[in-house]
Amino acid sequence: MGAAAIVVEAKEAGGHLGTDIALRDLFPEIRKVVKKVPLIAAGGIVNGTEMAEMMDKYGADGVQVATRFVMTKECSVSDTFKQAMLNATKDDVTLIHSPVGLPGRALKTPFVRRMIDKEDLKTKECQYKCLKKCDHFYCISDRLIKACDGDFENGLFFTGENVYKIKDILTVKEVFDQFVSEAEAVYKEPNAPYRS
Ligand SMILES: Cc1cc2nc3c(=O)[nH]c(=O)nc-3n(C[C@H](O)[C@H](O)[C@H](O)COP(=O)(O)O)c2cc1C
Structure with a gap:
């Protein structure tokens, strides 16, 4: 129907829930049938390691993160x-x-x-x-x-x-910086935590 992207929000999410299926079980099922529309993974992602895992291992085109950003100064x-x-x-x-x-x-x-x-x-x-x-x-x-x-x-x-x-209240910039450096560490490191 012309959606620009689809958010796959799993049971780990905050607020109202549409599923009781965990992200790492739900996402691959949707990825199998949705090939062309960008898929965004959501639910329980709190750091750059998990972001990289969803994008690198599961083929997500992006992530949607809420809880980590509620815990920011802004x-x-x-x-x-x-x-x-x-x-x-x-x-x-x-x-x-x-x-x-x-x-x-x-x-x-x-x-x-x-x-x-x-x-x-x-x-x-x-x-x-x-x-x-x-x-x-x-x-x-x-x-x-x-x-x-x-x-x-x-x-x-x-x-x-x-x-x-999540153990700290950071600024939005600090959260982004952390996500980027944690994700980069995964991409550089063949034995990154999610690969073990
Ligand atoms: C405090 C809070 C309020 C939320 N309110 C909405 C909402 O009004 N509508 C909605 O579609 N999703 C809402 N969500 C879900 C988020 O958009 C997001 O997809 C989900 O929480 C992602 O998981 P995470 O919080 O573990 O990062 C809310 C999440 C939180 C934590």
């Missing part, structure tokens, strides 16, 4: 959001039900714990009317805005699965 979310990500362990990331009708990947913060405990979180009035179909289980817009604004208790903090691997 990102406009609150410091609370960035600190929550920085402190996250593997077990702090979970799947949640979203009123959009899809599963979502988020940090296990107090609001998510209340959801897990089946507390009634329904908002009385719909302010945004953002969805054609909403089960009104809770207000997704309200909770995402709260997270952005730094309300740790009540916000919904979307994150990718591999957030626990």
Whole structure:
């Protein structure tokens, strides 16, 4: 239908998810059938080694990265959001039900714990009317805005699965520099980590 590129977003991604298949299983299946349109790999890529792996070994034309860039100085979310990500362990990331009708990947913060405990979180009035179909289980817009604004208790903090691997808040330039130098190291080194 004339798409300029296609993003293959796997289950490691943050936010709403369209699949439960891991990137390294999903990507090759799509690459097999999509030959001419550039394919961009997304979900769980947090460094240049993984970027090089997706491009060099799996034949991706590019990568889409979100979580690493939320954890940058320039990102406009609150410091609370960035600190929550920085402190996250593997077990702090979970799947949640979203009123959009899809599963979502988020940090296990107090609001998510209340959801897990089946507390009634329904908002009385719909302010945004953002969805054609909403089960009104809770207000997704309200909770995402709260997270952005730094309300740790009540916000919904979307994150990718591999957030626990990121140990610092950098500038965007530092992230790019790191990605480039890590990727270059892979290309120069026949025994690069992903090749082992
Ligand atoms: C905080 C956050 C918010 C996101 N919001 C959206 C969104 O509104 N729409 C969308 O298509 N993808 C959204 N995503 C998914 C990203 O676009 C991206 O494909 C995915 O998270 C990549 O995986 P990574 O976060 O592990 O790098 C979001 C991701 C994060 C972490």
